[in-house]
Amino acid sequence: MSYALGERLLDAHYKDAIVDACIEVVVLEESVCWTPGIVCSVYSNTPPQSPLRDLLVDVAIWTASDDEMAQLSNCGYPVEFVVGLMAALSSLRQKGLKGKPPYKRDPCLYHEHKKTGMVCHREKS
């Protein structure tokens, strides 16, 4: 997985570009990127504070059907992912799902540069 390579290289701009590509796929094709295989791969190759994990949680929250949510415990998702969903849903319970999903509003929410204060890779090019 490309993001895991960026994790090993500690290359924030590379990882942020991968996140942007993931967001493009989700937005343009409305494809489901939070299948058990993808989620397990991301969670086993990223640290707990990875913004890519936050992106998967947010995409699941904004795209999952009721049936898909009901099947979470049967599909082999990492416990950390399910706990992340619960935490995000608890937070959203008060705010509600209004407007656009956060990944459509501000991709930088899922970029590593937000933690380090670096300039976004999109502004560099």
Ligand SMILES: [Zn+2]
């Ligand atoms: Zn950015």
